[in-house]
Amino acid sequence: MTETPELPWHALDLATEARRHERARALISRLSPELFALKVRRVRGQPFSFGGHEYLRDLYADQHPHVVIEKAAQMGASELAISRALYTCVTRDGVCVILFFPTDQDVRDFSRHRVAPALEDLRQAGLLDDTGARKTDNVGLREVGRSVLYFRGMQSGIRMKSVPADFLIFDELDESPPEFKPLARERLSHSDMKWILELSTPTLPDYGIDVEFRRSDQRYWHVECGCPDGVVLELTFPECLARRRGGAVELRCPRCGRGPLDPSAGRWIAHAPERAERRGYHLSQLFSTAISPREILEEYETTRNVAEFHNSKLGIPYAGDRMPLTRAELLRAMGEHERGAAGGGLRVMGVDQGKILHWLLLEIAERETRIVDLGVVDGFPEIARRIEREGVALCVIDGLPNQHSARDLARSLPGRVALCYYAEAHRGEPDLRPGRDTVVVDRTEALDRVVTDLLRGLVALPDRLDADVEELIRHLTAIAKVEKEDERTGERTARYLRTGPDHYAHALGYALIAADRARRVPVVTARAGRAR
Template sequence: MLLKDLVGQSQNGLSFPEYCLKHIVLDDRTPYNVFNRAYMKEIVEAIFTHPHITITKGAQTGQSTLFLSHSFYMVDIHGANVIYYLPTDKMAVRFGQTRIDPYVERSEYLRSRMLGTDQAGLKQIGTHFFYMLGLMSKTGAISIPADEVLFDEVALINRENMDLAQDRILASKLGWQRYFSTPIYEEDGIDELYRESDMNKWVVTCEGCGRESIPEEEFPDNMRDDRAKGGKVYLACLKCGAALNVDNGRWIAEHPERINQRGYRVPQLAIREARLDLIWDRWLKAQGKPEKIARVRRSALSIADSGNMQPISSKVLEIVEAAGDYYFQDRSDIQCAMGIDMGDRAHVAVSAPWGDGFKVIAAFHIDVEDLLPLIPDWEIAYNLSALVIDAMPYKTESKRVVRALRRATGYIQYFKPNYKETTEGEDEKEVRVIQIDRDESLDEMTSYFGTNPPQALLFKPRDTKEEKTLDEVKRHLKKLVKEEIVGPDGQKKISYKRNTENHFGMAINSALIALMLRNHGGSISPENILTAGKRKIAQLLRGYDDA
């Protein structure tokens, strides 16, 4: 009833399923039946009744077609303005040309409804608009008001720009948000949004014994391959062995109390006609190859798995937590190092040497304007020997922090390909500068957490406040994820993702660099702080042996 209450009765009385059957023609020239898969019924109902929908999906599960058709319906029948976001402008234009335009061309009705502007990234139906925009920059996130925003390929969209784009619906009575994507990174992108929702899962009931199961969570134990006996590959009940009918299922929310955010996980295994033989063959061939296993888990199971592209995962942090046996520290008798990631808020990590590695003994996140007065107290309390702070985006404030140190040696930090130590400014304004390769330093830092047993530890919280801080630290460490980019030389390379909420991870990285610098010598008394760890870092840093 929500839609009718807000925008009135549809112009021609067609329901959305009727509209799709009558006016949406698929690539194979058949009418679009939104209920051709059992799991779709509740999702279709939800997108017309619930303001916030998240769908983490396997490949080819029909969500893009559903939301594209939904967008036509909303603009055409209900006079809404809709924005369909994709990660980049190039993807948005290509989507318009290869997906939207063919739907219009195949439907005499849709062709007749197009008015005025008819571009790949903009369709006008009547007096309302259907936009296709990229979110690589903030430009696509501003200026255009809308009643509904849809985000496709969320796993690849810049989160900050996506948050800005949500402002487009503030003036609308509807104000609907829809997010859908195949997951990549654990607790990042679409997986993070799904975990914040009520987390509906498709639960299948065995027609043989009545046992309920979630197929993707029992994969691969529930797969049976009878092809050698003239049979087929099928999903089996783990209790009685009967073949599962995935249409005999229902959505069950893991967190029904989260009424403000509806979420669904849609794996390929929930599709009755899914090619289970191909999925199974891909899985068998992927064994021993983490990246290929990750692709199958993402596309077939709709489970976030980045392979080697997310060095610090939940499993890694479970091992780290089990190895740690110390609490958040307010002070330290041994010399420590501090790393600070600068932004709208400053994220601070204090690290102490530990064996061949290090341990994080304290972490803070504070307003930038409150940072400077705390430096003298922290320097004494944590017996700081070195501090490394981002030069950007607040270089003036970062320099003030370095100059506020009385005993410790401070550096402002730039991420550049070649390792270098230098200075900026003159006389009393002079500060030390460290420039270092971002990807290589992060590879080194994350490797300390990733070894088993770990060579990096995290503190245990003493109270609720510290528990929240620790949760944020772990969340930011998991967001130190990699992606494939094209470098300045035009060559593809794997690099740590930028513009993501990994601030504590970057602060811990700076604290580790500060430990290395403390051991480097110079004006600091040489003590063996990182032992073998120091040598490991030194080998990593370009030019270190020659510095």
């Protein structure tokens, strides 16, 4: 009889640990997602609870493949995202979950301070198998059982192309560049799951998370009152807040008059149930127990930032003065010159890159700068021909994404083409000295210049509204300026969002940079004509 060789003591320990892990995993897989959070999760060192957050119970239970959460600040949605990601990894084999954030710094903060403690919760519950091979553990990648969690910033499209995924989570969607989201969603193309969770505090109407929420079944929290369906507090604000004697403020239904209302006593009702392909939830601080009705009303009455109040307190998008250019203002900026007409002034051009090239031609007159012509072309050779044909003294072109083609254009027309690069928080004036074929500018300042010159009447549009000029107006009215506060420093910074195509806005910004350089540098250009 052959004896079974004894295993070394450390191998026995590993086997015991592996069996313990499998038993714990089998038990958890029988739990619902909300029970998983209650049994396993801890938040700020305390066991997870729905106490004071009853509105979240249905969200934790919801396993719809596409969930959208338009939310006020500090409503527990990020913890929900962590729980759903971990539950998916623990209860399924071999899945890949990617969490997307606006910046790489957001990735580092979230991974270290929010996800690392949550993984320790799993470890304490016996759900992380740390036996055997060394596990990957860094801010960009965490292994959870037989599945993985990736964390990616959305500042660059390059980092979104490398990893196939089964489940995508977009945190603070409105803070991320919208052009990169399709690249992220492409990660799901080979998955059978194709799950998506999107959550964000809104900024502007019909932008970012608000677009996705409007495409969903639009579920609102209806608080119980005397009305058959209850009352949606954020849709009846500020009438849903009533002052009592002594200065106290209570929640009250403006229709039936019942109050004070208990915000925890409510139910979710879909306002667009026919849109079943997306499950949408709207979260407002009005039904949070962490902030009192009195605090909300006092802030509403004293705030200097109305837009931020609507976004962060009510979870409602707000435009107000964030849209600096309106159609009416641009119609007032129309000049008396015909499109394409030559006035004899110095000509400069701005070009914005995309799938196609948007170009805009300026002519510098005595009292104003005129938009003489504009259009789109497919390739850089056509831009070169137009520069020659129009006698352009200087063209400033977007340096990205086709940097090599842009540089080839600059080499073919030495001294007449410069590449422009945006840099956040770039200090100082653009370098407009001759011989420089690159310009670095702050993106916000460049678009501020576009807005200011149009509103002051320093730039004139052509005198007729043809299809191209209408497109120009649409692009100019698509830019919106919002402020964001750095949570660590408290510093507020402004930036521009695009609510639609905005290529001509950037082309005009580049053309104005070209005009500044052309004014400083004597330029002699040869126009087409018979030699003498």
